[in-house]
Amino acid sequence: MDLKGKNALITGAGKGIGRALALALAKEGVRVGLVSRSVADLEQLASTISTQFQTKTSYAPADVSKRDEALAAYNHIKQDLGPLDILINNAGIASFGTVTQMPPEEWDRIIQVNLYGTYHMTYVALPDMIDRNSGSILNIASTAGERGFATGSAYCASKFAVLGFTESVLQEVRKNNIRVTALTPSTVNTELAANAGLKIGEEHRMLQPEDVAELALATLQLPERVFVKTAGIWTTNPQ
Ligand SMILES: NC(=O)c1ccc[n+]([C@@H]2O[C@H](COP(=O)([O-])OP(=O)(O)OC[C@H]3O[C@@H](n4cnc5c(N)ncnc54)[C@H](OP(=O)(O)O)[C@@H]3O)[C@@H](O)[C@H]2O)c1
Numbered sequence: 001m002d003l004k005g006k007n008a009l010i011t012g013a014g015k016g017i018g019r020a021l022a023l024a025l026a027k028e029g030v031r032v033g034l035v036s037r038s039v040a041d042l043e044q045l046a047s048t049i050s051t052q053f054q055t056k057t058s059y060a061p062a063d064v065s066k067r068d069e070a071l072a073a074y075n076h077i078k079q080d081l082g083p084l085d086i087l088i089n090n091a092g093i094a095s096f097g098t099v100t101q102m103p104p105e106e107w108d109r110i111i112q113v114n115l116y117g118t119y120h121m122t123y124v125a126l127p128d129m130i131d132r133n134s135g136s137i138l139n140i141a142s143t144a145g146e147r148g149f150a151t152g153s154a155y156c157a158s159k160f161a162v163l164g165f166t167e168s169v170l171q172e173v174r175k176n177n178i179r180v181t182a183l184t185p186s187t188v189n190t191e192l193a194a195n196a197g198l199k200i201g202e203e204h205r206m207l208q209p210e211d212v213a214e215l216a217l218a219t220l221q222l223p224e225r226v227f228v229k230t231a232g233i234w235t236t237n238p239q
Pocket of ligand 1: 114140184192
């Protein structure tokens with residue numbers, strides 16, 4: 001499927017995987033709507049895209065864990081670009097600690113951003129996709145959504161939930177020709193991974209945000225009659 005001229009909204013677009021997704025889609029001629037909390041990141045990315053690619057951008061600072069902010073960002077981007085063809089729920093945070101060590105507020109926050117952020121944006125975007133009888137939703141989950149590990153209770157619970165949410169929504173809306181996909185990367189070389197203390201090793205041997213974006217693009221470019229349900233992407237030979 002040719003993505004040129006399609007409209008996409010990407011959450012967590014300011015950095016890391018979201019930024020790489022925005023650049024990869026813009027390169028294909030997709031009109032990209034950018035959402036994250038830091039307006040400086042969004043401005044910088046929108047300006048880079050306008051300089052490098054012949055496509056339209058829109059951006060809206062928002063905390064996707066808050067439903068009213070998610071709705072306002074969605075409406076702003078829809079007004080600028082037109083109805084959405086692609087929603088990428090990528091915004092996420094991570095920190096690790098045992099159940100008893102991690103402050104409950106931090107545990108709550110991880111669930112609110114990773115799970116509720118995905119839910120809120122899907123909730124606001126789906127009705128228009130159903131009305132138009134088409135659309136693609138891509139949720140960025142994680143290998144942490146497939147297996148638990150010590151200190152990962154909040155992050156793993158959020159990502160297991162994103163996978164359950166993805167599968168339920170896809171069963172609801174595939175009859176509306178809407179494709180719903182979850183990607184499950186292992187550790188990616190981003191600020192999130194570095195700040196959470198995950199092992200990066202030599203950069204050139206490590207999964208990069210651009211690699212995840214390439215997989216996302218490939219799934220979106222499949223013919224509309226098919227979709228990838230879940231796809232993992234791993235570093236070949238981690239250190
Ligand atoms: N890096 C990894 O190893 C890895 C592996 C598997 C899956 N993932 C998943 O991939 C996604 C992207 O992660 P990343 O590694 O690219 O992280 P990153 O480099 O830290 O970027 C995260 C982006 O999300 C935004 N964001 C955070 N909280 C937000 C909120 N409440 N509302 C709106 N935007 C928010 C951040 O901007 P602001 O702070 O300005 O809002 C930033 O632009 C996450 O869902 C993560 O769980 C990451």
